[in-house]
Amino acid sequence: MATIEDVAKLAGLSRTTVSRVINDQPYVTEEKKQRILQAMDELGYVPNSSARRLRSQRTDTIAVLLPRITNPFFANLIESMEKKASQWGYQVIVCQTHDSEKKELDYLQLLKTKQVDGVVMTSLCNDWEVIEPYLESGPIVLCNEYMEEMAVPMVHMDHRKAAYESTIHLIDQGCKNISYVSGGSDTYLAEERKTGFLKALEERALPFLEAASVDWAIHVEDGRKVFNHIKDHHPIIDGVFTGSDEVAAGVVYEAVQAGWNVPDDLAVVGFDNQMLSLLMFPSVTTIDQPVAKMADRTIEVLVRQLMNPRANKARRYIYSHKLLVRNSTLKKQLVTNL
CATH class of the missing domain: 3.40.50.2300 (Response regulator)
Incomplete structure (x- = not known):
């Protein structure tokens, strides 16, 4: 996660100057202000005060990241997730990554900036160490895709x-x-x-x-x-x-x-x-x-984490298949x- 020191270093200015811009204080030139704002944007930095304020907000929205909606498997998965989420009072937004590492991180920014309450990832583009910091902003649940070292709930088939x-x-x-x-x-x-x-x-x-x-x-x-x-x-x-x-x-x-x-x-x-x-x-x-069962369990696990952040975050739910x-x-x- 980026810090105020990272912003100062990238902008080439002091930590004090960055703090003044964050707190909307005077005595900072427009040129320096723009450099700081650009650095914050590039690093994805959210000031602590803003983060605290954003964390207190609820959007009742869940983002589901998938490679492409044209794949019938993911289309069916989304349909089942949307139905289950609606029962819990949540809406679902579909985020197509097209297997792009950058797009995946762009969509995870929705969690960091509190535009969504939680994220479901049905595929993975980035390494776990890149994704893990986003857990500080809200819950993430994996469905379909899985990775041994990820300390998040995983719902999948063998x-x-x-x-x-x-x-x-x-x-x-x-x-x-x-x-x-x-x-x-x-x-x-x-x-x-x-x-x-x-x-x-x-x-x-x-x-x-x-x-x-x-x-x-x-x-x-x-x-x-x-x-x-x-x-x-x-x-x-x-x-x-x-x-x-x-x-x-x-x-x-x-x-x-x-x-x-x-x-x-x-x-x-x-x-x-x-x-x-x-x-x-x-x-x-x-x-x-068992698409419907996996979708239902995924949404249920995510919503229960939103209700109780202390819920078990690393449990795996493995479903049986049929040939x-x-x-x-x-x-x-x-x-x-x-």
Whole structure:
């Protein structure tokens, strides 16, 4: 957290001069005043007196930070959170970070300047040591995303176990060369999924085909590119684990258009049980997350912290998932042999 000394140093002026500006006292030139105000803005500095005054205010508003609202998983999560928050007398504002570290911090400033009472973070862009100081301004709860060292409530599913079970399912369907497809590799959640995937391969003595795996796939169009990458460079791939139903749908669509049989030539697993996964032909095997339950618990935990700041701030709430097996992985030969 920035201090008055930090402001003075950045502005190149004395602590006394900074104090005069903060307390609206005379004998400070306009030029110096602007330098100090600019330094305060750059550092995100809130004077103690202002902070005390702001902390006494209530906005009855909760900010929910998410990567993008166009992802159906986050859209459903927000809808459930808004309903639950309304029951507690709170309104929700949606803050799209687009995976930007700067945007994430800009939105956390809403908490620091008391424009919101609390924050829900469904993804993480910055390291914990960057986020932690904002807890001085109000409660933060993580939903979906999680990080071991964060001393805040975390509501999530066991993503390592879900990825492990999905991969074991692909292997049980006869897949021996499986591509791992994710939207990134720099978050704890992403690491957990990959750990589960690799554990399944290791248990079944299968290799990790790193060259056939990608960490940039997010949208349907990315899924189409993933399939063409496999077709052109790694045709031995017979199974694909994806971290998104959107990506899985793109893989399935492009594979079918290319004349591949899904799942006999290529089995595909998605994630999140979006409606898209059920409407695809063939329908997509996926992981179902208890979105409504996680959303309800997240809002409840946050509101109870607002009511009682001494409430347990580091408890984890881990929910169970379901592997929904559909036609994108049920190979005809194996079904016939059942």
